[in-house]
Amino acid sequence: MAASLLVLGILGALAATMATITAVLVKWAAKARTRSSAAVVLFLLGMMIAMLGGALLYFLHPGSTGLVEGLWLASGAMSLTVFPVVLTFLKDAQARLEQKEAYRPRALRSPALFALAILGLVVLNEFLMGWTFQLAAGSLVPSDASSPLSVLTLGVDSPWFILPMAIEMGLSVYFLRQFLPRSLCRLLWLQAALMALSPPAFGVGPAVVPVTVAGSAGMIVLIIYVMELIYRDRQLDPGIYRYLPALLAIYALMMAGVYLWLVYGNGLAFALSVLLEMVLFFEAVVRPEQFSEEGGVSWLLEPRWTFGLLAAIFVGEVFMGAALEVVLQPALFPSRIANLALSGSPETVLYRTFYNGFWFLATVTGSTWFLGMMGIEMGALVVFKLRETRSLETRVRLALLLGSYGAFAVFFPSTYYPAVFPHAPSGTAVPFLGWNMGLGSGPVAPGVFSAILLTYVISGVLVVLFGRRAICSVFCTAPLMFQGTTLDAMKGFNRSSPLARRYLSSRLSGLYTVTAGIVLVSLAAGSVLSYLDQVGRLQVTFLGADPGVFLYGLYFSVVWYLLFVSIPYAGNYNCVTMGWCYTGLIAGAFSRVGFFSLRVKDREVCRRCTTLDCAKGCPVGLVDMPGHFRRTGVFRSSKCCGVGDCVESCPYGNLYLHDVRHWVRARLRPFRARSRRDLPMVAPRPGPSSAPPLREGAVYRSTRVTGNDVAAGSGNP
Template sequence: MLEQLWLWIIAVPMAFITSLLVKRAIYAKSRPDIALVLYLLVTMASMFGGAVIYLLSPSLTSIIEALGFNAILMIGGAIVLLHNYAERSLDEEIRKISISNSEGDSTENSVQLAQQHAAVHSLSVSLRASVIFLILLNEFLMGWAFVLASGASTQIVLSTFTKVVGSDWFIFTMVLEMIFSVYMLRHDLPKSFFIIVLAQSVVMFFAPTALNNSNWVTYSIYLGSIAMIGLLIYIYEYLFKNKIITSAIRTYFLALLAMYAMMMAGIFVWIIQGSALLFVLSILGEMILYFGLILSKNSIESSKSRSWLTDPWWVFGFMGLTFVAEYFMGALIDMQYYGSSFISGITASLAPISGSVITQIGAVFYNFIIYFGSVTASPWFLIMMGAEMGALVVFKITITRELETKIRLLLVIAAYFIYSIFLPSFVFSSNIASIPFLGWSMGVGTAGAVAPVFLGAILATYLITGVLSFLFGARQTCSVFCTAALMYQGTFPDSMSVFNRTSKLGKKLLTSRMSNLYKVVSSIAIGSIIIAAVVSYLNSVGIISFTFFGTDIVYFLYIFYFNFLWYIIFISIPFVGTYGCVTTGYCHIGLFNQFVSRIGFFRLKVKDPMQCVNCETKDCAKACPVGLTDLPGNFIKSGQFRSHKCIGVGDCVSACPYENEYFYDVRGWFRQKLGMGTSGTQSRPHLPIIGRPGHSSISKSAALNKVEHTHP
């Protein structure tokens, strides 16, 4: 214990000195400056390297070897340093050439100048890489020396590497270096990056490999996940507020997410198989990323900027990597909460890979979907995802104007946690399938066949949702009870609705019309569910005998559609657009409710169609996350909008600059019958449009033409 204390007394100042050297490297103006930093880093490395040589095999010989090793590195470093001091700095030389060039020197000097500039640039990149390499080497050697000094015996190269990088000596010292260096740079880093780096250091601190203690493993997974979720929420909100970002930020975020995906997968592999290699590689990767960022901190703000919304592949990569990180995070939390039975239960349900080639391919596909879906359907994955996406919905509530939409968004959060997670997973988990609506599983029952005992509950679910959709529109399902509402309606995902208008596929799915693609997809979705339900029923009552590798076909289809495909469509927003489940028509329960809604009371109305005629922004159409760009045309034609694809999100109502639009459903119908007016809960005064700068009045028919011609 006392030894550990002494070692930490050495490690903490070392971390501080390394941070000082990093700061010095950042502000180095000449080659000698940077050479000094390198020399000091080499000196530190040689000191710890010598200690490792001795501790691996303590003897007089190893002391001599260690001293020799130290002497070679220190003398070699000193020669390089003195050589650099003897040279004039490169910057000075360039300045001299510049002066002579500006005085009318020859082209030869211009070429020389360009070459020197190139040299400075390449020098700075290579020197940055050298600084990063030496910092990591330093940490590695110090960690190795301290691991040995703590009594561990490490002989095999790979296990030494993973043991050292995964140890408290390496990880906690790195955390200290991150905190020290970011504190020293606090005035020079943009505030957002100061917060991001601090959060990164917290995530790194909760490395489960750092301490050999089972409680630490459990709590570090919980707390590290919370820290990572917090950081991701911060990054989402940052992106929502900063649509134009530099290429350096884009690269950093993508690389950070790649490291986090690797980190979570690495912890998963470590817990399942005992190998920490993937995890420690992610730690090293994150450190390289971090030091690379602060050593070229100017590029955070000065590199080329553009909107991330114009880069679908970047967004796809960002969302895909986020998903991978969260997938493994969810699995890890489930494993901590439910114990090893969580994974062994999944593994036990997998199909053996044997038989004909077709059977083997089927088994691989089945196993992949079951493994994937078992995690995405698990309570802790949903809780973790809900906390993250729910925070973005809370942010959305704070910027939403309409009280009705605010209340709906609050209901979205409540429904997600109470109705979709708490009650089914923690209260009624044993008999959930027989409780109508609650155990709905998109209207196919829960985790089982369409058995006679559940048939009543399934039919009652359709009846309940159908009645609600008839009275209030499909929004009771698609914009409140379905988990999709939480996923799509936070600030960050909502800002991606622009992809509905710009992606190739999104353009095909715009407006209320049913494109051929929509007809094909929705027919397959409905057809497959109906056929599977019939097969499942016949199988349950013993008329036929058919399962898919031992799993009921409806249940498998449910996992495939909603625990696998749903997430693929979600991370493909840049290519499909937002609310892909509605725009493609691939969700059978959504289709059912949307068509019932179309014949029910629900619609959008405007107080004054002439205001839409004169409206130049048509903001309602731009705001719709489903891509219903034919809203204004319908308002002008009939003062209302009815579409089976309208799921009552309400962004169009919020977006109307004249506060002209409002919801109408059975409550409006009653008000109308009672002579209380029809404008629903949206009873704000009209904003006068006359006199708005740049506003011109146009006739109703001209406006109609204009609107309709702009639609695909």
């Protein structure tokens, strides 16, 4: 035992030393500008590879023959690599003699080719080290490598590969930090840390839970950082613009690799992702000049880029959520995943593939850990937005939104209900009365009729009093995802995307009406079928599930996320703008008869306003609101979900959200005339230079809310 620990200690120290040497060589490679300096780096890396190759040969064929073969290989390879270096130095010496004072070292002919060679040698070096040290430590035997793919997988998915690699990455960034942009440096640090937290490297022992959780936490930090980075830098440096999608695509593959390794014991996808990440990483540090290119790219004008970024993040999240479920709920999660055997006729295989894929996605996106991760990432962006928000009312709403998500998406369904009501009907969640999104949250059994009815009554009352925002900007999980800084910035796509443009304004277009019609009819049909199933009159299922529950999964666990990723094409808040969410449609219908509306303090200000910033700030694309303000001072739309960005955007602080509180205050005003306080209104933000000067007194004059105002607000102008 003591002897094997000693061997492990010696091997560990050796691996750390080699990793440090490699990092130093990477630093030299990044700084190499002449042929002779490049040749030295290539030679030294070649030497390391030769030594490792020799050692590997010995461990593959232990004994005197293997030792001789290994020594031959090492010395033969070293001798071969020394020739080009000596030749380069001789040529340089000759040039120095001939040119004397005018001598200049010969510049690298092709820096890109040199970087490629360095990448190849570093990867090969690391790979050989992984194999050699595993054989030396006795964690592998030569016969384990039965095919080239198993060689690749076993060589990479081991601590002897991953940990030296993490050290190399960390040291390389440290050595080259002055040459790299700060934002890239931070990303590279995170990458090095994440490399050290690779679950397949540690096997399925006791380390798998802490390593998977810590790795996921690191990934969450990285995603938040990337999202905030692109929010702050709307004009991205070309190097970062290229780097981010590639990095996130590799991480998506890596997360899929972790999941496949956990569930099927296959580490090939993970190994491939590690190699790809190495290439991306070392390409960035060896060629730092690519990050100082002139110019910038506005990613908000690049829907394809943004879509790629969101899609990569989403795929990564899905597999990361699934991996967390597997390690943290091992008794529960795998049994909930649909796993039909892919055999039979081509149609059967196709159907089963679709079935498995659909339920995998629906199960994961509805699972606690996925929602928890999304909550932390998107919630962090909402917190950043909260810091930028001046309106107290919007700040309070954002805080409520964060609290609602934590309570209703994570705490109640995953902790409270299972502990307190272990036998609650399936689909039970809050709000309201357990029916989080109304119909479809569970099968429509006769016993839950009153709960369903009360759910809609409570939703309806809240919407009538406070507007659609009670659901679509507080209780639903969607607004957390839409309203963080970066996602909010994507509302620009509502105007630039040809598809999203068709849903602009408060007008209910033909397309909107058709979509809403299909959704509502499907909901009604699904609910009736579900009821008939429950009372034993029919036996209808869709993809093996209750019809109502299937629709719920389809709309909220599959379509919602697909359209979320498609924001660059479908626009932000597309569940609202396109009318495909039945809960939102019902809330919108209630909002038409409620107290909620948008009002301006002074119509004259809007008539003279040339910025129309309120319309530009609207995440739902209600571009026609200024016209209503100019005509009547009031705007009401069933699509308005009271986000309040318009209030924030108005440069004159002329706009406020009106609801039942204002109505009550207006009624009470005669009784408290002397102590009247102004209604909650946002202070005007410093106006843009294009904002016209206003009449004295026009900006801050608060509107006296009268009964006539309330009456005017009840009809859509």
